[in-house]
Amino acid sequence: PSGEPTEVILFGKNENCNIVDVTKSLHVFEQVGVGLNQNEVFQIALALEKLGASHPLEKIRFWGKILGTKRNYIVAETCYIEGAEEEEEEEEEEIMKEEEKQQQDREGKSGEEDKPPYPSFKPPPLIPSEDVGTGTNKFTYFICSKPGDEWIRLPKVTPLQIVVARQIKKYLTGHLDAQVSSYPPFPGNEGNYLRAQIARISAGTHVSPIGYYQFEEDEEEEEDEEGKNRIIENSEYEPISLEDLISQELSSWVHHAQHILPQGRCTRYMSEKRDGKNSEESEGEESEELEESDSSEREIGPPLLTPLSEDVALDRTPPWTPYLSSRLLPTSAVAVLRSNLWPGAYTISDGKTFENVYIGFGHKYSVIPCNPSLPPTPQEEYPSGPEITEIEDPRPEEEEELKEALEEEQEGEPSEEMEESEEENEEN
Amino acid sequence: MNFVSTCGHILSVEERIILKNSCIILRDENRLEKVQLWGKILGLTSNYFIVQGKGKDLLKDNKIFYSLNGIDWQLLLPTSSEILEKVPYIRGRFTGDPSYHQNVIIVDWEDEGEDKQEQVKEEDRLSAIVTLIDRDTAAVPRGAVLLTPQGEVIRNRSFEGLSFSEATKLHSYLHFRPTSKKSDLKHLRPQADVDVALDFLEPISNDVPQGCWSVQVEEFNTIVLRNWWWPGMTFYHIPATSYYGQLYIGSGEPIMDLPFML
Numbered sequence: 001p002s003g004e005p006t007e008v009i010l011f012g013k014n015e016n017c018n019i020v021d022v023t024k025s026l027h028v029f030e031q032v033g034v035g036l037n038q039n040e041v042f043q044i045a046l047a048l049e050k051l052g053a054s055h056p057l058e059k060i061r062f063w064g065k066i067l068g069t070k071r072n073y074i075v076a077e078t079c080y081i082e083g084a085e086e087e088e089e090e091e092e093e094e095i096m097k098e099e100e101k102q103q104q105d106r107e108g109k110s111g112e113e114d115k116p117p118y119p120s121f122k123p124p125p126l127i128p129s130e131d132v133g134t135g136t137n138k139f140t141y142f143i144c145s146k147p148g149d150e151w152i153r154l155p156k157v158t159p160l161q162i163v164v165a166r167q168i169k170k171y172l173t174g175h176l177d178a179q180v181s182s183y184p185p186f187p188g189n190e191g192n193y194l195r196a197q198i199a200r201i202s203a204g205t206h207v208s209p210i211g212y213y214q215f216e217e218d219e220e221e222e223e224d225e226e227g228k229n230r231i232i233e234n235s236e237y238e239p240i241s242l243e244d245l246i247s248q249e250l251s252s253w254v255h256h257a258q259h260i261l262p263q264g265r266c267t268r269y270m271s272e273k274r275d276g277k278n279s280e281e282s283e284g285e286e287s288e289e290l291e292e293s294d295s296s297e298r299e300i301g302p303p304l305l306t307p308l309s310e311d312v313a314l315d316r317t318p319p320w321t322p323y324l325s326s327r328l329l330p331t332s333a334v335a336v337l338r339s340n341l342w343p344g345a346y347t348i349s350d351g352k353t354f355e356n357v358y359i360g361f362g363h364k365y366s367v368i369p370c371n372p373s374l375p376p377t378p379q380e381e382y383p384s385g386p387e388i389t390e391i392e393d394p395r396p397e398e399e400e401e402l403k404e405a406l407e408e409e410q411e412g413e414p415s416e417e418m419e420e421s422e423e424e425n426e427e428n
Numbered sequence: 429m430n431f432v433s434t435c436g437h438i439l440s441v442e443e444r445i446i447l448k449n450s451c452i453i454l455r456d457e458n459r460l461e462k463v464q465l466w467g468k469i470l471g472l473t474s475n476y477f478i479v480q481g482k483g484k485d486l487l488k489d490n491k492i493f494y495s496l497n498g499i500d501w502q503l504l505l506p507t508s509s510e511i512l513e514k515v516p517y518i519r520g521r522f523t524g525d526p527s528y529h530q531n532v533i534i535v536d537w538e539d540e541g542e543d544k545q546e547q548v549k550e551e552d553r554l555s556a557i558v559t560l561i562d563r564d565t566a567a568v569p570r571g572a573v574l575l576t577p578q579g580e581v582i583r584n585r586s587f588e589g590l591s592f593s594e595a596t597k598l599h600s601y602l603h604f605r606p607t608s609k610k611s612d613l614k615h616l617r618p619q620a621d622v623d624v625a626l627d628f629l630e631p632i633s634n635d636v637p638q639g640c641w642s643v644q645v646e647e648f649n650t651i652v653l654r655n656w657w658w659p660g661m662t663f664y665h666i667p668a669t670s671y672y673g674q675l676y677i678g679s680g681e682p683i684m685d686l687p688f689m690l
Contacts, residue, residue: 037438039647069642069656171656171689182688321472326442340472340521343679361659365679 028334029357034346036065036359043147048076051142051151056081063141063202064344064358066194071145071174075198078140136162136199136266138258143194145174152176154195159265160187165196169363197362199260204364205345206257207337208354209240213256240351245335246322253320253337253347341365439468443477446498451479454493454501466492467561467660467676469554471524478504478558478676486573487581487606492558496524507556514548515556522680526551557680565655566604567632569595569665569672573604575628584626587670595651595667596643602629637687656689657682 027041036044048060055078063077136159142151168182176191186193244252258266319341325348326333339345344360382388394402439447447465455463460481469476476494479501483489493501517532528550574584594600607630632641644652646664653663653674660678665671683689 034438043647067654067659069639069654071644169685169689318472325440328442338470343470 028348028350028355029346034336034357034359040147044074047074047144047147047149047151050148051076051078054151055142062357063198064360066172066197066358066360066362068172068174073143073145073172073174073194074147076142076151077202078142080140136203136258136260139202141195141198143176152191154191154198155188157192157195157199158187161192161196162199162260163262165193165200169366172362194362200364201342201345201358201362203257203260203266205339205342205347205358206255206356207253207347208256209245209349209351210252210254211240212354213254240349242324242333242335242351245337245349245351246324250320250322250337443498447477447479450495450499450501454479455481458491460491464673465675466558467678469522469557469676469680470678471522474524476522476524476554478554484582485580486583487604492555494526494554496526502526504551504555504558507552507559511548511552511556512559514546515553515560518548518553522554523550526554554680560682561658561661561676561680563605564635565658565661565663565674565676567601567653567663567674568604568629570600570602570631571626572670572672573629574626589668589670589672590665592649592667595665596645598633598641598643598653599631601632601653601663601665602627603632604629640686657686659683 044062048062051057052060057078058081059079061077063075066073066075137156141154143154144151164182164184164186167184168180168186170180170182170193172190172194176189176194178190180186180188180190180193240252260266319339321338321340323336323338324333325336334348334350337347337349339347341364342358342360343363343365345356345358347354347356349355451463451465454460458481461483463479463481466478466480469478474496476496477498478492478494481491481493483491492504494504495501514532518530520530523530526549529547530550530553532546532548569587569590571590572584572587574582576582589595590600607628635641640656642654642656644654646652649667651665651667653665655661655663658676658678661674661676663672663674
């Protein structure tokens with residue numbers, strides 16, 4: 001069903017905005033056995049229009065749906081028109097600052113009187129998150145729990161969040177500001193966790209037929225890795241036959257999303273400190289960490305547009321299952337690629353175009369049940385010895401006896417020691 | 429089918445037509461009262477369709493059939509307790525080949541003896557998993573089935589559906605399984621409307637851990653229940669109508685990490 005007339009009346013149309021037609025693409029998914037019912041699809045299409053009308057966005061795509069225990073998330077993947085995002089961010093920041101100011105004003109007078117003692121421990125420097133438009137923050141994601149609700153923009157993802165999200169496994173509740181109680185502690189609320197999972201799913205499952213994308217032409221001028229991060233649609237793309245697409249070798253599919261490195265970023269972040277003087281800062285634990293990062297420095301993920309045939313299988317589970325959508329009508333069928341690492345992620349292609357969608361619970365598949373890592377062992381206590389063990393204070397009689405004994409001993413040779421011992425006794 | 433489609437998996441038109449026709453054939457061939465779709469288990473190479481045939485007694489006269497293509501059906505034999513014991517040790521997805529033998533390493537927790545290695549046929553595993561899912565998640569709204577004086581469980585023809593406020597509460601849904609112990613029913617709500625004919629099943633609200641079921645109100649007041657031990661299990665009920673049902677579409681593996689995840 002096409003709802004264009006209604007959309008125009010309701011929201012007005014954003015001419016610059018390119019919205020991927022969700023009704024059409026989900027209709028194809030329906031043939032495959034993946035998707036949502038038609039009512040919901042139509043509502044989502046309307047909601048995406050609304051999003052396009054209210055924000056300066058260049059491109060909107062239905063990313064998928066994540067099921068939560070109390071509510072669900074509908075996720076839209078968007079690209080801001082250049083520069084527009086910063087303006088919006090600034091506005092938000094201003095609002096935030098004002099709110100903070102107000103809070104400070106309220107707390108102001110009472111707050112500064114007694115500050116708790118601040119620990120002298122300095123945390124290792126944080127790895128900065130990637131800029132908007134690159135790597136894990138290439139797209140901005142909007143979510144809403146029901147089509148028609150207000151779209152909420154998810155914050156940028158930080159590398160630390162991705163690193164921790166890899167170690168935990170939680171059901172989402174459906175409330176963005178819900179606490180994520182886990183070990184290791186997750187830095188942020190559920191919104192951040194959702195964003196980290198979205199980044200991981202996108203990196204793992206966004207695939208396209210080979211040749212659909214190509215590297216940008218002027219990449220040769222720039223230096224190796226940096227330039228290879230940009231891809232554009234290949235205008236001379238030749239459709240691939242369905243037989244190739246569903247072959248078990250998977251060599252005709254490539255990743256078009258960047259691999260996330262163990263650091264939690266797509267491109268390796270070089271700490272500036274390491275360039276010159278690291279003598280002062282690299283003391284104790286920090287130096288170890290720096291050494292570690294040094295050793296993993298050359299760790300570079302697979303480059304963009306790597307064929308899926310190089311994906312690693314997870315304990316006998318092949319990472320992808322390709323199949324054809326229809327046995328009876330192979331001529332009108334489409335090729336389907338089901339991810340086994342991220343259950344719920346599907347890609348379809350009829351050879352000419354392709355579409356990715358994720359509808360699931362937001363968890364990576366694991367054969368072994370997750371073992372939450374144990375808390376670190378407590379720090380060792382100061383070794384107990386005679387100098388710190390408590391002993392009973394001597395009674396006055398005993399003190400007297402000791403004094404006399406000492407005096408007798410040192411009558412012949414009076415020295416400083418005696419004075420000291422006397423002083424000690426007085427203290428006792 | 430439309431009602432559970434919010435979970436993300438639906439049947440394609442082709443599958444729907446095939447299943448509808450083959451269910452009728454299956455019902456007539458096996459002289460069953462009713463054959464309904466139970467679910468779909470996603471394997472690595474192919475998927476299992478599973479249908480449940482019901483006889484006169486809804487609880488006891490059950491036959492389960494499976495099929496890889498939706499046309500040729502095989503009877504799934506009831507599982508044995510021996511296999512039920514082994515199934516929790518099996519790791520990994522279903523392959524989609526019923527004759528595939530999977531190695532199971534049975535860890536001996538108590539005697540610290542050597543771990544035994546055995547083989548389980550995938551068909552047996554399928555049967556066991558279906559039994560387990562049924563045991564854990566099969567549900568009915570309270571009042572939808574009746575216990576007759578003869579001890580038969582039949583559909584309650586005068587069931588008019590739960591009211592909306594009742595339907596959003598977990599205790600108005602009952603486990604559709606034979607109650608194992610009489611004591612399980614002791615915790616019945618001390619309410620005036622307890623009826624021996626209706627309240628012969630355990631409510632699902634007592635399942636552990638708390639929160640392993642979730643209730644959501646989807647569009648048009650459809651109540652959707654999800655079980656988080658078995659993600660993929662979706663139950664729906666439309667308040668004030670006698671429509672209810674459930675469907676499992678998933679990988680056939682329980683989430684063992686649930687206590688950490690809620």
